[in-house]
Amino acid sequence: MNIxxxxxxxxxxxxxxxxTNTASExxxxxxxxLVIAFVSAVGGGSLRDLLLGxxxxxxxxxxxxxxxxxxxCLLAYFFKKRITKLRKTLFLFDTIGISLFTVIGINKALLVxxxxxVALMMGISSAVFGGVLRDVLCNEIPLIFKQxxxxxxxxxxxxxxxxxxxxxxxxxFDLIATSAFIFCIRILAVKYKWTLHF
Amino acid sequence: MNIxxxxxxxxxxxxxxxxTNTASExxxxxxxxLVIAFVSAVGGGSLRDLLLGxxxxxxxxxxxxxxxxxxxCLLAYFFKKRITKLRKTLFLFDTIGISLFTVIGINKALLVxxxxxVALMMGISSAVFGGVLRDVLCNEIPLIFKQxxxxxxxxxxxxxxxxxxxxxxxxxFDLIATSAFIFCIRILAVKYKWTLHF
Amino acid sequence: MNIxxxxxxxxxxxxxxxxTNTASExxxxxxxxLVIAFVSAVGGGSLRDLLLGxxxxxxxxxxxxxxxxxxxCLLAYFFKKRITKLRKTLFLFDTIGISLFTVIGINKALLVxxxxxVALMMGISSAVFGGVLRDVLCNEIPLIFKQxxxxxxxxxxxxxxxxxxxxxxxxxFDLIATSAFIFCIRILAVKYKWTLHF
Numbered sequence: 001m002n003i004x005x006x007x008x009x010x011x012x013x014x015x016x017x018x019x020t021n022t023a024s025e026x027x028x029x030x031x032x033x034l035v036i037a038f039v040s041a042v043g044g045g046s047l048r049d050l051l052l053g054x055x056x057x058x059x060x061x062x063x064x065x066x067x068x069x070x071x072x073c074l075l076a077y078f079f080k081k082r083i084t085k086l087r088k089t090l091f092l093f094d095t096i097g098i099s100l101f102t103v104i105g106i107n108k109a110l111l112v113x114x115x116x117x118v119a120l121m122m123g124i125s126s127a128v129f130g131g132v133l134r135d136v137l138c139n140e141i142p143l144i145f146k147q148x149x150x151x152x153x154x155x156x157x158x159x160x161x162x163x164x165x166x167x168x169x170x171x172x173f174d175l176i177a178t179s180a181f182i183f184c185i186r187i188l189a190v191k192y193k194w195t196l197h198f
Numbered sequence: 199m200n201i202x203x204x205x206x207x208x209x210x211x212x213x214x215x216x217x218t219n220t221a222s223e224x225x226x227x228x229x230x231x232l233v234i235a236f237v238s239a240v241g242g243g244s245l246r247d248l249l250l251g252x253x254x255x256x257x258x259x260x261x262x263x264x265x266x267x268x269x270x271c272l273l274a275y276f277f278k279k280r281i282t283k284l285r286k287t288l289f290l291f292d293t294i295g296i297s298l299f300t301v302i303g304i305n306k307a308l309l310v311x312x313x314x315x316v317a318l319m320m321g322i323s324s325a326v327f328g329g330v331l332r333d334v335l336c337n338e339i340p341l342i343f344k345q346x347x348x349x350x351x352x353x354x355x356x357x358x359x360x361x362x363x364x365x366x367x368x369x370x371f372d373l374i375a376t377s378a379f380i381f382c383i384r385i386l387a388v389k390y391k392w393t394l395h396f
Numbered sequence: 397m398n399i400x401x402x403x404x405x406x407x408x409x410x411x412x413x414x415x416t417n418t419a420s421e422x423x424x425x426x427x428x429x430l431v432i433a434f435v436s437a438v439g440g441g442s443l444r445d446l447l448l449g450x451x452x453x454x455x456x457x458x459x460x461x462x463x464x465x466x467x468x469c470l471l472a473y474f475f476k477k478r479i480t481k482l483r484k485t486l487f488l489f490d491t492i493g494i495s496l497f498t499v500i501g502i503n504k505a506l507l508v509x510x511x512x513x514v515a516l517m518m519g520i521s522s523a524v525f526g527g528v529l530r531d532v533l534c535n536e537i538p539l540i541f542k543q544x545x546x547x548x549x550x551x552x553x554x555x556x557x558x559x560x561x562x563x564x565x566x567x568x569f570d571l572i573a574t575s576a577f578i579f580c581i582r583i584l585a586v587k588y589k590w591t592l593h594f
Contacts, residue, residue: 059316125435253446253449259510
């Protein structure tokens, strides 16, 4: 398993956890939660693959994604027993998800040969879409609207990633550094209530 | 016309009826209803075809789908005159729609050569997506969230279908038996208020 | 640059303005507005290309679309300073967007070789989808539901376009006449409160 697959599966698990949390808060039944977890985990990646013309989409090829989603659901189940403030868990795993998917999205887009500005937009869209789908299906106001520096964190991280690649930083480090950077920006932005209004 | 085409067109009509009902309840105009009917009827199938890499999507090839949607709209118009409880009609036709689309989705996915677990997810997603699109466009809380055993019925039916195929049941019977099974589960679940909470 | 590209970029700018307006009204930050502008500008066209099997989707090939979206965002920023009634600007640019995208959608679909009825549905879907995505992401009731003669204007315009082509009207004129026609219908419909209820 290479680093890309590993990060994508981690992102998938994180989005599955956040999906299960949102769905179970809405009092959906067990398999309803599984479906929402699945949709929020594969939504972003599917959109990315479709737009880039990678077909059939990647999660269809093997059982890895379905296993990752199931792990995410189980994790969410055990997390729920321990943690009372569901909102915080949801926020945490949603943030891990968008951090990883932004970087993977840009990376995949560049491999297909699109130019950097398009790749950046592709990374952000794929990161944001899974969570939006989750929130829309659960009839929640999308987090992208409620959380201040949401898309901005992805954009800043994406620019950093393109810059690191330009500098010639080798593969695992640029991916990990950027993901960590996006994660930190969003955590700090929410903690210190950063705003950047129009 | 083979059994697959027949079931798909029946599902299309059912979703068109449910789409027209939801839209007309929201006081949209005639052609607004037609568009919502169309979107909810082709949404699930389009998603399925796109993810599986079947392109252009199936409803583009001929006029059958557009005729089926038009029939659905006319049916909805006459049903409306007779039936006062719109909610019940909507529920009935939405249930017929998801029953048929679950089975067709799994079937098409298996033909493309994906493994059974993925095919199952594909069937459920394609069944659920048309109705979700309808509800989101009409700014309704998606039925998937309000109705208890919604995705669960599709999942149970999907498992039955894969089991019947394993047993070697021949083509028309497995499709029809599974659709009827999903339909019954959901009717019973709502009637007797079955729940399966996380 | 041919007339098709010119109209598509104009539609893109119009939807980017309407996206920025909606997002900034929701008090999103600068880059959040950029993302919503982007999604509402490319949503319809991406759906059209995906359904028709044109892949990768057209906006990925070059930087034109991203530049058009950026222009739209800047325009929205300057418009905001001058115009107090945001609703009206949003309505105006949304109407320009759907007028242009209906015609382009039908045109592209006919080039791929689908029959006219399908092409008509494709044009309407692609015109409506960008704005719907914008409204759903911003947790607004989609304009398609609130504005009376919304889809109807696209349908009427689409029929006119197919008729003009049948008459043999040459390329730039049929496109421009139809766009203007859709634009006028919707403006008049809202001004004089036309309704067409089911």
